Amino acid sequence: MEMIRARELVYEYEQRDDEGNVIGMNRALDEIELDVRPGQFVAILGHNGSGKSTLAKHMNAILVPTGGTMWVNGRDTKDPRELMSVRQSAGMVFQNPDNQIIGTIVEEDVGFGPENLGVPTEEIWRRVEDGLKSVGMLEYRTHSPNKLSGGQKQRVAIAGVIAMEPECIVLDEPTAMLDPVGRKEVLRTVQELRKRKNVTVILITHYMEEAIDADAVYVMEGGHVVMQGTPREIFSRVDELKRYRLDVPQVTMLAEELRKGGLDIPKGILRREELVQAICRLS
Amino acid sequence: MIREITIGQYYPADSVIHRLDPRVKIVCTLLFLISLFVQNSLSGYVIATLFLVFVIRASKVPFRFIVKGLKAIILLLMFTVVMNLFLTKEGAVLLHFWIFTITENGLRISVFMAIRLIYLIIGSSLMTLTTTPNALTDGIESLLRPLNRFRVPVHEVAMIMSIALRFIPILLEETDKIMKAQIARGADLESGNMIQRTKAMVPILVPLFVSAFRRANDLALAMEARCYCGGEGRTKMKPLVYKRQDYAAYVIVVAYVVLAFVAGRFAPLHIWIF
Numbered sequence: 001m002e003m004i005r006a007r008e009l010v011y012e013y014e015q016r017d018d019e020g021n022v023i024g025m026n027r028a029l030d031e032i033e034l035d036v037r038p039g040q041f042v043a044i045l046g047h048n049g050s051g052k053s054t055l056a057k058h059m060n061a062i063l064v065p066t067g068g069t070m071w072v073n074g075r076d077t078k079d080p081r082e083l084m085s086v087r088q089s090a091g092m093v094f095q096n097p098d099n100q101i102i103g104t105i106v107e108e109d110v111g112f113g114p115e116n117l118g119v120p121t122e123e124i125w126r127r128v129e130d131g132l133k134s135v136g137m138l139e140y141r142t143h144s145p146n147k148l149s150g151g152q153k154q155r156v157a158i159a160g161v162i163a164m165e166p167e168c169i170v171l172d173e174p175t176a177m178l179d180p181v182g183r184k185e186v187l188r189t190v191q192e193l194r195k196r197k198n199v200t201v202i203l204i205t206h207y208m209e210e211a212i213d214a215d216a217v218y219v220m221e222g223g224h225v226v227m228q229g230t231p232r233e234i235f236s237r238v239d240e241l242k243r244y245r246l247d248v249p250q251v252t253m254l255a256e257e258l259r260k261g262g263l264d265i266p267k268g269i270l271r272r273e274e275l276v277q278a279i280c281r282l283s
Numbered sequence: 284m285i286r287e288i289t290i291g292q293y294y295p296a297d298s299v300i301h302r303l304d305p306r307v308k309i310v311c312t313l314l315f316l317i318s319l320f321v322q323n324s325l326s327g328y329v330i331a332t333l334f335l336v337f338v339i340r341a342s343k344v345p346f347r348f349i350v351k352g353l354k355a356i357i358l359l360l361m362f363t364v365v366m367n368l369f370l371t372k373e374g375a376v377l378l379h380f381w382i383f384t385i386t387e388n389g390l391r392i393s394v395f396m397a398i399r400l401i402y403l404i405i406g407s408s409l410m411t412l413t414t415t416p417n418a419l420t421d422g423i424e425s426l427l428r429p430l431n432r433f434r435v436p437v438h439e440v441a442m443i444m445s446i447a448l449r450f451i452p453i454l455l456e457e458t459d460k461i462m463k464a465q466i467a468r469g470a471d472l473e474s475g476n477m478i479q480r481t482k483a484m485v486p487i488l489v490p491l492f493v494s495a496f497r498r499a500n501d502l503a504l505a506m507e508a509r510c511y512c513g514g515e516g517r518t519k520m521k522p523l524v525y526k527r528q529d530y531a532a533y534v535i536v537v538a539y540v541v542l543a544f545v546a547g548r549f550a551p552l553h554i555w556i557f
Contacts, residue, residue: 099501111520
């Protein structure tokens with residue numbers, strides 16, 4: 001069974017003018033088909049306004065489809081009785097680290113989710129410790145979130161989701177507001193989590209580099225899924241990606257230019273080492 | 284300058300008073316305040332003073348921290364004293380010049396009033412100094428829980444309070460940023476009279492409000508995403524449990540209240556006019 005499955009998913013909202021009169025319908029998502037198997041790492045790429053965040057919000061039932069269906073762990077997100085179990089199955093990490101931390105102390109924030117689920121007190125403490133340990137923030141447990149760096153805050157937010165023991169984590173541009181150090185920190189944490197806990201990870205981003213290790217990549221534009229495949233397949237279509245205003249990783253870009261220049265370099269190079277090897281083979 | 288504002292001042296230390304259950308501290312502070320206002324004799328205030336000194340010692344909070352809280356009420360204090368001193372007409376006249384008369388009763392009432400106000404501030408700041416804002420909110424929530432029966436949203440109010448506490452530093456930082464941004468654009472915040480300066484605040488408040496609403500929206504989404512749906516069915520990570528020291532504290536405070544009351548009633552201790 002798929003962890004996340006979408007069929008003909010449509011999301012429309014009313015467009016209003018300044019007086020609040022409806023002047024038309026906006027289709028933010030159009031006939032989306034999505035299949036994510038348990039344990040997979042899926043990256044959803046897209047430029048601003050491509051509908052990728054709207055799609056992410058459907059996975060947590062913050063938005064429900066106006067047409068078609070979204071299933072999370074086999075549960076229909078439209079069903080209000082399933083709301084809590086959908087939200088527990090698919091934890092969500094948002095973009096702004098400041099606006100998603102509720103507690104005034106790190107450990108209290110991590111405990112917020114389990115508290116809401118009605119988990120007994122001793123179990124909450126165990127989960128908080130486990131969550132903080134798995135993002136490497138255990139030593140900061142009694143700190144105030146205000147004193148942490150952006151990357152650290154984001155790791156606390158991830159720990160807060162882990163403490164709810166979800167099967168799947170949806171990260172909605174978790175690195176967009178971070179500096180390069182914070183970005184690396186968060187991505188490394190996500191990778192380690194995947195290895196250790198075998199959770200499904202869905203990463204929404206507009207940084208292509210973050211999608212290199214994904215099992216599957218979806219590219220969105222104007223509410224449609226326009227490309228779909230493994231990172232290698234996707235990144236070998238450089239011109240197409242550029243048309244969707246996405247920046248291809250520098251290495252891939254360089255390899256593409258070299259290939260166009262007549263050198264015998266394979267398509268879809270993702271890492272620096274691969275390019276080095278390919279160039280070495282040339283001579 | 285704006286960062287100097289501290290709300291819910293907490294003085295971190297490891298003392299018996301710090302470790303007490305917040306409910307105990309709230310209830311005891313209330314008892315202490317009530318005992319001050321039903322008190323009307325010198326011996327009662329002597330006992331109250333001894334009790335306060337005892338608690339301050341036990342709390343390990345430096346005395347100057349506690350006195351700081353008094354600065355805020357100096358005006359109110361002077362006003363009360365002056366009013367009571369000159370407007371009380373009963374009793375033997377102590378002093379009379381021009382239109383001012385000071386009577387024995389006036390002096391007595393104004394001195395007692397000053398003591399009450401000062402002890403009131405010391406007592407309540409002792410509570411906030413030794414209790415983290417979070418513990419305080421938890422305590423209030425737990426004490427007000429019976430009001431749930433009258434449809435008072437106790438949990439929600441407590442949640443609002445703790446979120447407000449969490450966002451105070453964030454919004455202060457934001458205000459600072461907006462101020463700098465507006466100054467960089469040529470806004471003049473320093474010069475001019477009261478009205479002009481107040482008007483100059485508008486370009487700071489508007490973006491601040493907009494951003495606060497945006498944050499509120501984000502936070503609501505994040506809370507919902509983490510299965511928050513009100514107080515029902517929620518468990519606590521740090522439930523409040525009375526320990527032996529908490530019962531002991533209740534006993535001590537009740538003993539103090541009784542002692543102060545009895546002493547005031549049966550051994551009022553008269554010195555001169557007091």
